[in-house]
Amino acid sequence: MSHTSRNARQRLLALSSRQHIEARWGALGALLGDFPPHRCVRGPETGMAMLKGRTGGTGNAFHLGEMTLTRASVALEDGTLGHGWVRGRDHRHAELIALADAVAQHPEWQQTLETQLLAPLAAELAERQRRDVATAAATRVDFFTLVRGE
Amino acid sequence: MYVAVKGGEQAIANAHRWLADRRRGDRDRPELEVAQIGDQLRLAVDRVMSEASLYDPELAALAFKQASGDLTEAVFLLRAYRTTLPRLAVSEPLDTASMRIERRISATYKDIPGGQILGPTYDYTHRLLDFLQLAGAEVPPAETRDDVTDAEACPQILALLNDEGLVEQEIDDGSEPADITRDPPDYPMDRAARLQMLARGDEGYLLALGYSTQRGYGRNHPFAGEIRLGQVEVEIHVAEWDETICVGEIALSECQMINQFGGSREAAPQFTRGYGLAFGHNERKTMAMALVDRALRAEELGEPIIGPAQQAEFVLAHADSVDAAGFVSHLKLPHYVDFQSELDLLRRLRREHARNSSPELGESLDRPSTEEETSARKLGQGKHDQESGVHGL
Numbered sequence: 001m002s003h004t005s006r007n008a009r010q011r012l013l014a015l016s017s018r019q020h021i022e023a024r025w026g027a028l029g030a031l032l033g034d035f036p037p038h039r040c041v042r043g044p045e046t047g048m049a050m051l052k053g054r055t056g057g058t059g060n061a062f063h064l065g066e067m068t069l070t071r072a073s074v075a076l077e078d079g080t081l082g083h084g085w086v087r088g089r090d091h092r093h094a095e096l097i098a099l100a101d102a103v104a105q106h107p108e109w110q111q112t113l114e115t116q117l118l119a120p121l122a123a124e125l126a127e128r129q130r131r132d133v134a135t136a137a138a139t140r141v142d143f144f145t146l147v148r149g150e
Numbered sequence: 151m152y153v154a155v156k157g158g159e160q161a162i163a164n165a166h167r168w169l170a171d172r173r174r175g176d177r178d179r180p181e182l183e184v185a186q187i188g189d190q191l192r193l194a195v196d197r198v199m200s201e202a203s204l205y206d207p208e209l210a211a212l213a214f215k216q217a218s219g220d221l222t223e224a225v226f227l228l229r230a231y232r233t234t235l236p237r238l239a240v241s242e243p244l245d246t247a248s249m250r251i252e253r254r255i256s257a258t259y260k261d262i263p264g265g266q267i268l269g270p271t272y273d274y275t276h277r278l279l280d281f282l283q284l285a286g287a288e289v290p291p292a293e294t295r296d297d298v299t300d301a302e303a304c305p306q307i308l309a310l311l312n313d314e315g316l317v318e319q320e321i322d323d324g325s326e327p328a329d330i331t332r333d334p335p336d337y338p339m340d341r342a343a344r345l346q347m348l349a350r351g352d353e354g355y356l357l358a359l360g361y362s363t364q365r366g367y368g369r370n371h372p373f374a375g376e377i378r379l380g381q382v383e384v385e386i387h388v389a390e391w392d393e394t395i396c397v398g399e400i401a402l403s404e405c406q407m408i409n410q411f412g413g414s415r416e417a418a419p420q421f422t423r424g425y426g427l428a429f430g431h432n433e434r435k436t437m438a439m440a441l442v443d444r445a446l447r448a449e450e451l452g453e454p455i456i457g458p459a460q461q462a463e464f465v466l467a468h469a470d471s472v473d474a475a476g477f478v479s480h481l482k483l484p485h486y487v488d489f490q491s492e493l494d495l496l497r498r499l500r501r502e503h504a505r506n507s508s509p510e511l512g513e514s515l516d517r518p519s520t521e522e523e524t525s526a527r528k529l530g531q532g533k534h535d536q537e538s539g540v541h542g543l
Contacts, residue, residue: 006391006393007391007393007395007396010395010396010397011383011395011396014395014396014397014398015383015396015398015399045238046235047235047236047237047238047239048204048232048235048236048237048238049237049238049239049240049241049384049386049397050237050239050240050241050329050331051205051241051244051384051400052240052241052242052243052244052327053243053244053246053345053349053427054243054244054246054320054322055320055341055342055345055425056308056320056406056423056425057246057247057306057308057320057404057406057425058247058306058309058319058320058321058322059319059320059321059322060320060322060323060325060327060341060342061243061322061325061326061327061342062327062341062342062343062345062346062349063327063328063329063330063331063342063346064244064345064346064349064427064429065199065200065203065204065205065346065349065350065429066203066204066205066232066237066331067204067205067206067384067400068204068205068206068209068235069238069239069386069397071238073390083388083390083391085386085388085395085397086397086398087205087384087397087398087399087400088206088208088398089206089208089209129250130299131294132250132252132381133250133298133299133300133301134294134295134296134298134299135292135293135294136251136252136253136267136269136301137267137294137295137298138292138293138294138295139253139267139268139269139270139271140265140266140267140268140295141265141266141267141268143260143261
């Protein structure tokens with residue numbers, strides 16, 4: 001599955017752990033050759049997002065409570081802007097997402113980004129979610145009926 | 151007369167130092183790490199996040215550690231931290247139907263699409279102390295069913311009843327919900343604002359009120375239609391891209407309670423509903439919340455209001471543990487001058503009482519004027535009202 005859409009890439013990187021991203025980032029820099037230096041033009045900064053729920057799951061919205069949220073915007077030396085957002089307070093995580101967004105806007109880097117970072121992270125995420133499904137499935141109740149008499 | 155009293159700085163500093171020493175405990179043992187609390191005491195962490203109304207497991211674990219395990223104090227710490235952060239976004243409504251399910255059960259239908267999934271539950275444990283944990287026994291990893299690779303769809307069970315029109319439907323009318331953190335609560339309060347207050351309400355308090363409805367103080371005949379726990383993705387709309395994006399996922403607990411019928415000349419009888427939603431794994435909290443949410447709909451559904459759990463202002467104004475603990479705890483602060491004025495008043499009343507019951511004795515005492523006495527009473531009353539107003543928010 002391709003993660004070339006900004007939206008899909010942002011989701012994948014936000015759902016991946018910062019450690020997983022960083023582990024692959026070093027190799028990525030080497031592959032990109034003249035890996036671009038960047039500067040933060042906004043943040044990284046931590047604030048909150050107010051979360052809404054829905055009455056009964058489907059009805060009117062209500063305010064459930066807040067969560068911490070960090071955002072960052074970076075600029076490459078050629079002026080390309082990238083943005084990133086992530087739940088929690090990890091500045092480096094948000095910065096890496098923003099940097100990936102900026103890098104992805106250069107067609108010559110897209111393929112490397114996809115194969116070296118996004119595809120492996122997607123595989124890790126899928127594996128984590130598969131394991132969760134398999135663990136939950138082990139606690140699924142198999143009802144059986146005791147038949148009495150003939 | 152107001153007399154400012156200073157002093158006690160050294161005593162306070164030393165008291166806090168002792169507190170820190172107590173919290174650290176025996177130096178021969180390793181110090182508890184915040185990450186360990188987040189990992190191994192996660193139900194406490196979830197409760198702190200839920201009642202503090204701020205989802206951040208690491209900070210909730212820190213608060214729990216700093217409070218030496220006092221949940222109410224931890225909630226206070228995290229709630230106070232919350233006020234230091236700017237609000238960057240408001241999320242799209244969380245879609246609990248698309249939850250990655252860890253637990254999902256129904257007490258109303260046995261065979262449901264997606265099945266009954268027990269998840270990591272304390273239900274069916276024998277509540278016998280496990281002395282192996284005292285001995286530090288190895289714990290085997292969770293069992294998995296590796297033949298299952300894709301989660302079977304788990305539709306909301308109440309949607310199944312909706313097909314027959316047997317249960318009232320919750321439909322979004324597009325109204326913008328109130329936000330009690332921005333606008334002071336005002337009564338009567340609509341359901342969205344009530345749910346926001348219940349979601350941050352103290353679990354013990356909501357549990358007691360929910361229990362009271364079961365015991366007959368505003369009975370509403372509940373069934374646990376569906377309870378689900380799991381991970382839900384959070385989406386916000388960002389102006390930079392003019393798009394809705396996912397920024398991560400959070401653990402949520404949800405309870406859909408089905409309650410006995412409502413109906414009118416126009417509308418056929420239907421099951422009614424109560425709803426509970428909370429951060430983390432907070433199943434008991436969401437069940438209690440759903441019972442109380444339903445009880446608070448009494449007026450809307452034309453039911454007699456006979457129990458405390460049905461009285462919105464009583465229920466909601468006392469649900470917040472930070473408010474409640476703050477106002478109760480303030481009684482510990484020096485009230486030396488207040489108390490002195492009460493003493494003066496009491497002495498005057500006693501002199502008056504003595505004079506009335508024994509005129510000879512009374513005449514020898516100074517009688518305060520009636521006006522003076524009344525104004526002293528008013529003063530005392532006014533002070534309390536003012537305090538309630540300040541802490542009530």
